[in-house]
Amino acid sequence: DWSDYSHLWSENPDLHFELLNNKRNKHDGVFWMPFISFVKYFECVDICKLRHNWYEVRDSSNFYPVPKMMQAYYLTISYATELDITLHRKISKNLRIQRSDVSLCIAVINMEEQSNGNYRIYSMPIVSRRDQHKLISTNGFLQPGTYVILPFLFNQVNKYLDNTEFTIAIHSSHILDIQRIKLPLRIEREFLIKLCIFHGEPVRISKKSDNDDNQSDGVTIYELKKYWDGLVLLVENRHPSKYVHFHFRCTLSQNTLISRKDSRSELFDIIPPNYRQIIVTISRKSPSNSFTIGHDFEYMLSSQNFIKQGEGIKQKHWPKIDESQLSDDIHLPQCILSAKHN
Known part of the structure; x- marks a missing residue:
């Protein structure tokens, strides 16, 4: 619409004077468009950074x-x-x-x-x-x-x-x-775990009573939002002998992708002693639209290593994940003790 010979320039003389007054060659390849059209047809702008002697x-x-x-x-x-x-x-x-x-x-x-x-x-x-x-x-x-x-x-x-x-x-x-x-x-799993630990935020859980100590059970939960357009949830179980029974609920989700296969709104996982697990990653689906994530979770410590109730009863993870030894599933629990100084 805003080519050199467009009638829109004559209908907007102020713009014509500001943008085309000094234009010497009408075949120089330079053109104008409304900003609303620009954001409709272009995803990004590439800027070449030239540095001397680099x-x-x-x-x-x-x-x-x-x-x-x-x-x-x-x-x-x-x-x-x-x-x-x-x-x-x-x-x-x-x-x-x-x-x-x-x-x-x-x-x-x-x-x-x-x-x-x-x-x-x-x-x-x-x-x-x-x-x-x-x-x-x-x-x-x-x-x-x-x-x-x-x-x-x-x-x-x-x-x-x-x-x-x-x-x-x-x-x-x-x-x-x-x-x-x-x-x-499987290096992707290690990367996401460490990204959560280095840049995520530990979630503070309200104490059930004045005698409770948030750190005494050895469980730490990390939420990563920095560097990730969405949410990554990591659970770390440093309890020496008990399993973490973790229940995650996605209460609201708009314009998002969830990483667990066949997942619905609820996830159940058993995290062994001295293991960490990426419970889920939730990511923005369309980059041009806003997104919403609403979630909550709860956990308990138990000596049993299987889900006690619900659809995934007697399983260790629901929906199921690939638990084979060389699995590259990012949700597979990873041993803490095998990585010294972590």
């Missing part, structure tokens, strides 16, 4: 190079370095509908591999927000050392994706080196 490293790969594995990178830095990191998911216009169901995140972590084959993340110097656009970026400052870059593609509804290719670009104030590595998908 370095760039790029790589294109697949989020899942082989089954049950995710692409990651060793990052080696020799000098204190400032970085800008961008992750771009390759997606065609006809895949636009999938953008609301998957999301991206980048994290730079310190981790170690344990003797049992699991991984322990002990710091996250750089982490981006989880975002549903086709690209995300973050920045930070790193001291010399070796780190791991984790490019995540969160697909909570396990929707089939035609394309899982991506490009990562790292701009840095000093030369650095990256090397491709493959990590088991």
Whole structure:
């Protein structure tokens, strides 16, 4: 409507004078549109940041190079370095509908591999927000050392994706080196657990009586909202011998996706002694609309390791989760003692 020859300019002479008065070439490719049209047809704006004497490293790969594995990178830095990191998911216009169901995140972590084959993340110097656009970026400052870059593609509804290719670009104030590595998908569970512990908020539960001590039962509940457009709920059971019987209720949910398969409004879980569990992640579904999450929960300690009542009676988790030894289910309870210094 607002092309160079549009009648709208003559109907709005003040705008014509302000925006087109100094325009010399009507074929320069510059055009105007109302802001309401801009936000309707464009999801994001990319701004190229040019820095003098900075370095760039790029790589294109697949989020899942082989089954049950995710692409990651060793990052080696020799000098204190400032970085800008961008992750771009390759997606065609006809895949636009999938953008609301998957999301991206980048994290730079310190981790170690344990003797049992699991991984322990002990710091996250750089982490981006989880975002549903086709690209995300973050920045930070790193001291010399070796780190791991984790490019995540969160697909909570396990929707089939035609394309899982991506490009990562790292701009840095000093030369650095990256090397491709493959990590088991279960690293996502460790990442979410540590994200809750490092950046989540412990939930304070009202005491039942004056003699109760909130910390005496060894149970800590974390709610993560920072870095996550929604909610991640983690339960930690440090009681030496008793199981946590945890009951979660989603009382209100609008424009959200819930991570538990076949989930309804209620979840039941048994968390063993000295274990942690991601109970659920709830995420905004459509990035262009607001969302609402209403929830409550309750728990009790018991010597029994199964659900005592309800639809999931005699089970350990309801709805069920994959409890196999090498499961990459993010809801599988994870042992605390296997990760020292946690």
